[in-house]
Amino acid sequence: MTTASSKPSASAPLLSVRDLSVQFARKDGGLAPAVRSLSFDLRRGEVLALVGESGCGKSATALALIGLLARNARVGGSVEFDGRNLLSLPEREWETIRGRRIAMIFQDPMTALDPLYRIGEQIAEALRRHLDLSSVALRTRVNELLTLVGIDDPELRVRQFPHQLSGGLRQRVVIAIALACNPEVVIADEPTTALDVTIQAQIVKLLADLNRKVGMGMIFISHDLGVVSQIADKIAVMYAGQVVESGPRAELLRDPRHPYTKALLASVPNPAMAPKQFLNAILGTVPDMARLEAGCTFRNRCPQAQEGCHAEPGLTGISPSRFARCWFAETGSYEGMERQAIRPFS
Amino acid sequence: MNYYLRRLAVAIATVLISSSLVFFAIRILPGDPVMMLLGESAATPEVIARMAERLGMDAPLHVQYFRWLTDLLQLDFGTSIGTGLPVANELIKRLPRSLELMAGGILVSLSIGIPLGVVAARRPDSFIGNAASVLALIGLSAPTFVKGLILIIIFSITLGLLPSSGFTPFTQDPAANLRNLILPSLTLGLGFAGVVQRITRASLAETLGKDYVRTVRAKGVSENASVYRHALPNAMIPVIAVVGIRIGSMLGGMVVIENLFNWPGLSSYLIEACYARDYPAIQACLVVIFFVFSLVSLSMDVLMGIINPRRRDV
Numbered sequence: 226m227t228t229a230s231s232k233p234s235a236s237a238p239l240l241s242v243r244d245l246s247v248q249f250a251r252k253d254g255g256l257a258p259a260v261r262s263l264s265f266d267l268r269r270g271e272v273l274a275l276v277g278e279s280g281c282g283k284s285a286t287a288l289a290l291i292g293l294l295a296r297n298a299r300v301g302g303s304v305e306f307d308g309r310n311l312l313s314l315p316e317r318e319w320e321t322i323r324g325r326r327i328a329m330i331f332q333d334p335m336t337a338l339d340p341l342y343r344i345g346e347q348i349a350e351a352l353r354r355h356l357d358l359s360s361v362a363l364r365t366r367v368n369e370l371l372t373l374v375g376i377d378d379p380e381l382r383v384r385q386f387p388h389q390l391s392g393g394l395r396q397r398v399v400i401a402i403a404l405a406c407n408p409e410v411v412i413a414d415e416p417t418t419a420l421d422v423t424i425q426a427q428i429v430k431l432l433a434d435l436n437r438k439v440g441m442g443m444i445f446i447s448h449d450l451g452v453v454s455q456i457a458d459k460i461a462v463m464y465a466g467q468v469v470e471s472g473p474r475a476e477l478l479r480d481p482r483h484p485y486t487k488a489l490l491a492s493v494p495n496p497a498m499a500p501k502q503f504l505n506a507i508l509g510t511v512p513d514m515a516r517l518e519a520g521c522t523f524r525n526r527c528p529q530a531q532e533g534c535h536a537e538p539g540l541t542g543i544s545p546s547r548f549a550r551c552w553f554a555e556t557g558s559y560e561g562m563e564r565q566a567i568r569p570f571s
Numbered sequence: 572m573n574y575y576l577r578r579l580a581v582a583i584a585t586v587l588i589s590s591s592l593v594f595f596a597i598r599i600l601p602g603d604p605v606m607m608l609l610g611e612s613a614a615t616p617e618v619i620a621r622m623a624e625r626l627g628m629d630a631p632l633h634v635q636y637f638r639w640l641t642d643l644l645q646l647d648f649g650t651s652i653g654t655g656l657p658v659a660n661e662l663i664k665r666l667p668r669s670l671e672l673m674a675g676g677i678l679v680s681l682s683i684g685i686p687l688g689v690v691a692a693r694r695p696d697s698f699i700g701n702a703a704s705v706l707a708l709i710g711l712s713a714p715t716f717v718k719g720l721i722l723i724i725i726f727s728i729t730l731g732l733l734p735s736s737g738f739t740p741f742t743q744d745p746a747a748n749l750r751n752l753i754l755p756s757l758t759l760g761l762g763f764a765g766v767v768q769r770i771t772r773a774s775l776a777e778t779l780g781k782d783y784v785r786t787v788r789a790k791g792v793s794e795n796a797s798v799y800r801h802a803l804p805n806a807m808i809p810v811i812a813v814v815g816i817r818i819g820s821m822l823g824g825m826v827v828i829e830n831l832f833n834w835p836g837l838s839s840y841l842i843e844a845c846y847a848r849d850y851p852a853i854q855a856c857l858v859v860i861f862f863v864f865s866l867v868s869l870s871m872d873v874l875m876g877i878i879n880p881r882r883r884d885v
Contacts, residue, residue, distance in 0.1 A: 293788055316794075324791035331789075336782040339801050340881060351790040386880040402790065 238266035239442045240290070240327075240410055244302035247285045247294065247466075256299065257515040259285040261466040263302070267410065267442045272433075274445045274457035274474075276489065280511050282466040283446045287414045290444065291329050292319040306410070325355040328408035330432075332415040334395035338387040344371075344398055345383025351405040370401040375431055393424035400431065404439065412444045417452055429455050451493045454478055459546075462486045465512055465522040468540070470554075472547030482549040484527045521551070529553060578872050582865035590643070590858045594636055597853055604628070604652045604848040626652060643858065649851035653844075658855040661840060666859060668738065669836035672759065672828070673821050675752050679760025680767050681814070683710075687764070688771025692779065692806075693798065704772065711765025719758040719831045726754060736833040755832040759825060763817060770813050775806040808879055815871030819864035 247260040260282040267273050275283050288294045290304060292311065304311040306327070314322070331337040338347055348367045352358060358366060364383075371379035374397040387395055396416065403411055413432060417425040433456045436443050447453050453460060454474060461471040462485060470483035481487045488507045509526035512518075521527070524534040533552055541554040548554075605622045623629045627638065642649060648658040687703040694700035710718075727735035733754055739747040778784065779802050787797040826838040837856060844852035876882045 291789060293785060320791050320793055322791070323789055329789040331782055331786060333782060337786045339783040339787065339805070341801075341804050341879065347786075350787070350792065354791045388881050399786070402786065405790075 239269050239271075239306070240267040240444075241305035242266070242290070242302070243305070245286065245289060245304060246301040247282065247289050248299045248301075249295070250297040250299060251515075255515065258466055258517070259298075259514060260289065263463075263466075263468060265461055265468070265471070267444060269409070269442055270436070270440045272436055272443045272445055272456050272458045274447060274453040274460045275463055276447055276450055276453050276460060277463035278448055278511055280514070281463045283448075283463055284414055286463075287329065287412045287444065287446055290410075290412055291323055291327055292316075293323075293329075321355070324351050324403075324408070325406045326408050327410045327412065328403035328406070330396075330400055330403045330411060330413040330416045333419040334392050334399050335419065337399050338395060340387055342386075343383065344385055344387065344390070347387075348383075348398070348402050348405055351402050355406045366405075370405055371398075373404065373435070374398070374401045375427075376401075392420055393427065396420060396424075396428055397431070400428075400435070404435065404441075407439065408441055410442045410444070412446070414446045415448070416445075418447070418449075425452065432456060449493075450478075450489050462489065465517065466514060467522065467550060468548075469523065469551070470547075470549040472543070476544070476547060482543055482547075482554040483523075483551045484529055484553075485523050486549075488526075523551075574876070575869075575873065578869055582869050585865050586858065586861045589861045590854065591636070591640070593857045594639060594854060595632075597848075597850060598632065602848045604850055607848045608652060639854070648855035648858070651844075651852050652849045653847045653852070658852050661852070662837070662855060662859055665835060665837045665840050668834065669822055669825065669829075669838060670863075671741070671752065672755055672825060672834060672836060673818065675756025676759030676763060676821065676825075677814070677818060679756050680763035683760065684764035684767025685771050685810070688768040689775060689798075689803065691768065691772040692775035695776065703768065707765040707768035709765075710761040711769070713762070715758060715762065715827045716831060718761055719754070719828060722754050722757055723831075736831070738834050751832075751834075755828050755834055758831070759821070759828050763821075766817065767810060767814065770810050771806065774809045775802060778802045778806040781805070804878065808875065811871055811875055811878070815868050819867045822860050822863050 243264050245260055245263040246258065248256040248258045251257055263282070263286060265273060275286060277283055285294065285298070289298075289300055290311070292314065294300065300312050302312065306322075311319075311322070338344075342350075345364075345367050348370055349363055352363055352366055367383055368379040371382055376382055376394060376397050382390070382394075382398075387398075390398065396419075400416070403413075416432065417428050420428060429452055432443070432445070435441075436456075445453065445456055450460075457474045459472065460474050460477050461468045462477075462483065463469065464485050470477065470481065470486045477486065478490065481490055485507075492506060507526055512522055512525065519537060520535040521530070521538050524530040527534070531552075536552075538550050538552045538554075540548040540550050541552075542548055543555055605619055605626065605628060609618060609622060620629070627635065630638070639649070646659075648662065650656065651658050651661070654661075684707065687707050691700045691703040691707075723735045726733045734747075734751055735754070737751055739751055741748040775798075779798070781802070783805075784797055784802050787801050788794065792800075822837060824838065825836060826842050828834065829836045829839040837859065841853065841856040841860075843849075844856060872882075
């Protein structure tokens with residue numbers, strides 16, 4: 226597995242997200258928030274994982290970063306990329322960035338490919354859209370990409386249709402499509418969730434290898450801390466549309482500060498468990514985003530919630546690169562808490 | 572290929588079985604061609620018996636059936652009871668006219684229904700999207716003869732642009748033939764355009780939300796290109812299925828239009844034959860209709876296989 230230390234770390238961030246918010250307009254005229262003041266930086270070659278339960282705003286974040294949110298979405302904040310704010314980009318310019326400089330890997334390979342087109346054609350479409358290649362160069366590049374994502378016999382595969390491929394192979398094709406034009410940023414939205422466990426491990430390893438080989442920045446979205454721990458350099462844990470804890474992978478996993486992160490970690494199976502010992506489930510459910518109450522959003526499920534949690538906690542700095550949105554993040558007790566200015570981690 | 576051979580065998584069997592059912596069904600119905608031919612009054616038992624013998628209707632039913640079946644397999648459709656002429660002559664004359672009208676109607680319904688369906692699916696809550704759906708609904712729900720009359724009033728009586736009715740053979744005067752074709756095609760096609768619009772709209776609206784369309788968009792492909800290259804071809808699969816079924820059943824259901832526009836096609840021949848209890852003519856018409864129906868659904872299957880690669884591996 227890759228480690229953070231082996232990565233080149235350029236100084237300026239590749240992608241800089243500040244106070245990103247996404248709301249969906251409802252039929253009744255109201256707005257349902259999905260993402261609330263999300264900030265992070267992504268550097269070249271770095272893998273940032275967004276972790277959280279379904280409905281916490283991970284996928285809305287992903288779609289906002291590639292400009293493919295549904296029409297009823299309202300987006301706020303800024304996403305700085307190459308000196309431009311992507312959120313204010315007209316559609317025409319988005320089309321020159323999507324697939325070329327920012328690409329996306331989708332969750333379900335069984336539905337992510339058009340059933341009517343051959344594999345080769347679906348990869349070539351991305352290349353043709355952005356690069357001016359001769360038909361020979363195009364074919365060479367398609368074969369090259371299939372080999373890169375670990376597909377044997379590319380000559381055969383390019384002529385096949387999606388239904389002739391297994392889920393694992395299809396996901397490799399989806400990855401090949403994303404990598405076609407050597408994008409600087411790849412957003413992988415739950416890329417292993419729909420796959421068998423054995424295939425999951427292969428795909429995670431493939432993505433980690435590609436990240437090292439190609440050097441693109443990657444946003445890896447998952448609900449599974451176990452998967453994330455194999456690939457991420459930095460982890461941001463999301464809850465109810467906000468980041469509740471973030472930091473370098475090793476530190477965050479070794480010493481989680483937010484009770485939600487602790488609970489997530491406790492729900493990952495590990496070999497040291499006694500037989501018949503059950504995983505810890507997090508009691509309760511994610512709050513209804515349309516009816517969020519003031520205060521800490523996790524307090525109704527939090528084992529250490531106290532009176533003070535009715536006030537909303539900010540991001541507390543634990544170290545220069547670590548933050549947690551909890552009154553007890555730093556000292557473990559309410560009285561001794563010291564608030565710091567809300568800053569994005571970097 | 573195996574798949575298509577199987578479908579072909581099924582098609583032939585379908586034609587034979589349904590024609591046989593018709594053979595017996597019309598003989599169960601009240602009314603007797605012998606009596607129709609002779610008239611009620613003049614018929615003495617001997618005259619009736621002689622007439623029945625001449626028409627081959629004195630033999631037991633199963634003998635009649637096998638006689639009919641062997642003739643049919645040799646493509647002999649028999650002689651019309653009414654005119655005494657071979658039924659085949661009439662069929663050869665009338666079938667192309669009906670097929671021409673059908674083609675016109677389908678052309679109209681697809682070229683109106685698909686664009687209106689696309690507009691309604693892509694802009695579901697807009698004025699133009701709703702207008703497209705309302706327009707299609709009107710076309711669908713107005714009775715055929717009303718649509719026909721309105722079109723005649725507008726285009727031939729008021730504007731004087733097109734003939735109100737009549738038929739000119741294509742070989743005689745192609746331009747006149749096509750001018751005559753326009754109004755009946757519109758009348759036939761408008762109703763079906765409503766069906767096509769509704770299926771296109773529903774199917775495309777669903778397809779637009781599919782993951783693979785999002786994948787295409789994520790490649791940087793424009794929204795228009797992703798609709799026309801990916802969403803629409805996928806959305807057309809159910810449209811083709813429904814169109815196939817409707818086209819097949821269209822042939823026998825054009826009576827009103829053929830009468831209204833004085834278009835001497837197969838449907839009107841079938842109705843005349845029914846009134847006259849002209850058994851050979853009824854049977855021949857229905858065999859042809861079943862045959863066209865099977866042929867259309869067979870070619871729809873082939874078309875589906877060309878569009879949809881998943882079908883070829885079945």
